[in-house]
Amino acid sequence: MKPFRIGLVLLLASLGFLLGLAIWGFTAAWKLGGDTPLGVHGWIAMFLAAGLTLALGGGLMWLAFYSSNHGYDDDQSGQP
Secondary structure (H helix, E strand, C coil): CCCCCHHHHHHHHHHHHHHHHHHHHHHHHHHHCCCCCCCHHHHHHHHHHHHHHHHHHHHHHHHHHHHHHCCCCCCCCCCC
């Protein structure tokens, strides 16, 4: 097993910090909204939006990897 490189550790630490900052910002904005309850339809819409967003992101990433692995991203200009 290779030892961790400092760049990888810094990358993971910065991504973790940004995730924590995003979660903190979301909860702060939620609390600033007051005591407005979210009904059943609101929760359904929120979960559908999150699921569709994750599905779209995953599908686009799959398409990028598929395209790269099957040569669709190769240079077609005829230049060596």
